[in-house]
Amino acid sequence: MKKLALSALCLVAGMGIASAEVVAPGQVTMDEYGFVPEPLTDQPGDPENGRKIVGSKSMGNCVSCHAITDMAQDVPFHGEVGPLLDGLPDRYPEAMVRGILVNSKNVFQGTVMPAYYKVDGFIRVGDGYTGKALEGEVEPLLSAQQIEDVVAYLMTLKDE
Amino acid sequence: LALCAGVATADENAELVVNGEIHMVTRTDAPEHLENIDVIRSGWTFRTEETQALQLDDFDNPGMIFVEEAIEDWDTVEGSEGKACADCHNAVEDTMVGVRAVYPKWSEAAGEVRTLEMQINDCRENRMGAEKWGYTSGDMTNMVALISSVSRGMPVDVAIDGPAQETWETGKEIYYTRYGQLEMSCASCHEENYDNYIRADHLSQGQINGFPTYRLKNAKLNSVHARFKGCVRDTRAHTFSPGSPEFVALELYVASRGNGLSVEGPSVRN
Numbered sequence: 001m002k003k004l005a006l007s008a009l010c011l012v013a014g015m016g017i018a019s020a021e022v023v024a025p026g027q028v029t030m031d032e033y034g035f036v037p038e039p040l041t042d043q044p045g046d047p048e049n050g051r052k053i054v055g056s057k058s059m060g061n062c063v064s065c066h067a068i069t070d071m072a073q074d075v076p077f078h079g080e081v082g083p084l085l086d087g088l089p090d091r092y093p094e095a096m097v098r099g100i101l102v103n104s105k106n107v108f109q110g111t112v113m114p115a116y117y118k119v120d121g122f123i124r125v126g127d128g129y130t131g132k133a134l135e136g137e138v139e140p141l142l143s144a145q146q147i148e149d150v151v152a153y154l155m156t157l158k159d160e
Numbered sequence: 161l162a163l164c165a166g167v168a169t170a171d172e173n174a175e176l177v178v179n180g181e182i183h184m185v186t187r188t189d190a191p192e193h194l195e196n197i198d199v200i201r202s203g204w205t206f207r208t209e210e211t212q213a214l215q216l217d218d219f220d221n222p223g224m225i226f227v228e229e230a231i232e233d234w235d236t237v238e239g240s241e242g243k244a245c246a247d248c249h250n251a252v253e254d255t256m257v258g259v260r261a262v263y264p265k266w267s268e269a270a271g272e273v274r275t276l277e278m279q280i281n282d283c284r285e286n287r288m289g290a291e292k293w294g295y296t297s298g299d300m301t302n303m304v305a306l307i308s309s310v311s312r313g314m315p316v317d318v319a320i321d322g323p324a325q326e327t328w329e330t331g332k333e334i335y336y337t338r339y340g341q342l343e344m345s346c347a348s349c350h351e352e353n354y355d356n357y358i359r360a361d362h363l364s365q366g367q368i369n370g371f372p373t374y375r376l377k378n379a380k381l382n383s384v385h386a387r388f389k390g391c392v393r394d395t396r397a398h399t400f401s402p403g404s405p406e407f408v409a410l411e412l413y414v415a416s417r418g419n420g421l422s423v424e425g426p427s428v429r430n
Contacts (some may be wrong), residue, residue: 061405081353095387105343112348114341124398125341131296131393141341 034106039097040144045152087159182313184422206364214428222425230306236374239290260311293402308425331413340397370427
């Protein structure tokens with residue numbers, strides 16, 4: 001009961017701060033390659049916050065699988081499951097990067113990379129990392145704004 | 161790999177000889193039925209030199225302390241029938257040699273595939289009149305370790321055909337199913353990515369020839385189903401329960417992926 005009241009409160013507070021237009025997970029427009037040209041919110045992405053999300057275990061946890069030289073000093077243990085993300089904007093347009101984040105499987109068929117803005121089609125989805133069944137709606141792994149923040153950060157990783 | 165500095169990778173070709181006498185097969189040709197891997201490798205080959213060293217001698221292997229505890233249980237009378245394991249099975253090092261290597265195994269009497277844990281609880285409940293042990297309890301896992309320890313060095317050789325085949329197929333399907341919100345299967349990590357680091361973890365092939373494993377992380381013996389549960393949980397999935405038909409089937413399938421590796425339990429992992 002207490003928990004419910006609290007989350008309702010957060011929702012109200014959240015709405016008070018920024019009443020951003022957000023594209024819901026099911027409503028994202030993508031092309032035949034899985035690219036997503038339009039931003040998911042009308043607030044520009046914050047690369048600094050994106051950097052935090054990419055490096056943090058409790059949020060994107062991208063470094064579990066990807067190494068990023070820009071984070072070599074402050075974030076330990078970068079993984080090797082996915083490719084190095086250095087120089088990404090030199091290789092890929094922003095629409096592709098957003099598409100990979102929204103649902104990596106649309107861009108790279110069969111990839112082990114999770115889909116960060118998807119809420120259905122899962123098998124035995126759990127309640128976070130508790131191992132228990134999830135009751136209620138699936139929240140995407142990252143919010144629309146978090147996706148935009150991560151995209152903004154990744155687009156700073158130019159090789160020069 | 162440079163970014164993983166601080167994690168010392170062990171010598172690829174190190175040999176595992178326990179107590180100077182048990183020669184373990186830690187790499188060998190994959191069994192026929194494996195489609196995507198040529199060489200199977202024990203989890204031992206993926207650990208650091210420090211961790212590997214702990215398995216070379218029983219005096220250094222903390223898992224052996226739990227085996228000692230199980231030796232006491234083996235001789236302890238429990239239940240309404242006034243019997244101990246030893247009353248029917250005599251000395252464990254005489255009667256249990258080779259048993260670990262062929263489990264999970266089809267039980268003709270029960271008409272199902274049984275894990276060692278199921279077999280032990282069947283003896284406790286139906287032959288001793290004693291309480292069943294919790295599937296992943298300390299008592300149970302220690303006993304499985306004792307029974308494994310007397311088969312160390314023997315090749316894993318579980319049967320996947322005949323009456324066990326249906327269960328094996330079920331296990332295989334589970335192995336390749338992408339569970340949870342992260343949509344990852346066992347194969348995503350242990351077949352497509354073994355030898356890669358995922359964060360600080362050096363991914364192995366997820367073999368179970370070394371179970372029960374003493375993990376430095378939690379300082380106790382860990383059972384196969386407890387490990388499965390942890391791995392499934394890490395995909396943000398609703399896990400199966402230890403002892404469930406799904407995990408029994410998965411255990412048979414995963415064991416069969418290691419046919420040819422040596423029984424190593426109790427092994428040491430991080």
